[in-house]
Amino acid sequence: MGIALTMQEYLEDNHVAYDVARHGKTGSSAMTAHASHVPGGALAKGVVLRWNGSYLLAVVPASSHVNLDNVRKLVGENVELATEEEASMLFPDCETGAVPIFGAPYRIACLVDDKLERHGDIYFEGGDHRTLVHVSGDGFERLMYGIPHGSISN
Template identity: 80%
Template sequence: MGIALTMQEYLEDNHVPYEVAKHNKTGSSAMTAQVSHVPGASLAKGVVLKWDGSYLLAVVPATRHVDLGKVGRIVGERVQLASEEEASALFPDCDTGAVPIFGAPYRVACVIDDGLERHGDVYFEGGDHRTLVHVSGDGFNRLMYGMPHGHISD
């Protein structure tokens, strides 16, 4: 499949240069980092949460887990994990379980972990379990401009 069309258009519309690399199929972002020889703290993953009758995309380093309490304090309400079926319905051009890190092009609210803003390079799955996308830290920050952020992982 490669990079999802929605993500590709979002990158190009924002004039953010990116590189795409293939890797062996993996079942988790931590495994993707390992097989791709990428630092896990530089690999961003998206986690879909239920929030205020809708959904919220929490973006954290692959080496971390979303802290629901911390996210709830940022958004001002309780949040909970969405099911894989709910997440898949939000991102129809992505494989099941391959949650993108961009909420804006899918019209999903987004919150970013501060840990991702410290890296010179950021990597993320491209919409399937075999494609890794690389952007500069500046490019990542530009793509996430205006999104709320905070320490949302443990």
């Protein structure tokens, strides 16, 4: 499959240079980091949350888990993990379980963990479980411009 068309267009529309690499199929972002020899803290993953009758995309390092209490402090009380089926409906051009890290092109609210700002390079799954996308730290900042940030993982 490669990189999802929506993600590719978002990268190109924002004039962010990126590289794409293939790896063996993995079942989680932590496994992707290991298979790709990328530090887990530099691999961003998207986690879909249910929020006030809608959805929120939490973007955290692969080596971390979303801290729902911290998210609630930032956005309100009604936050819980969405199901994999719900996430799949939101990202029709991605494989099940391969949640993108961009909310804007899919019209989903987004929140980014502060820990991702500490890396010079950021990696993320490209819409399937075999494609890894790499952008510079500056490119990641450009893609996440205006997106609320906070300490949302542990």
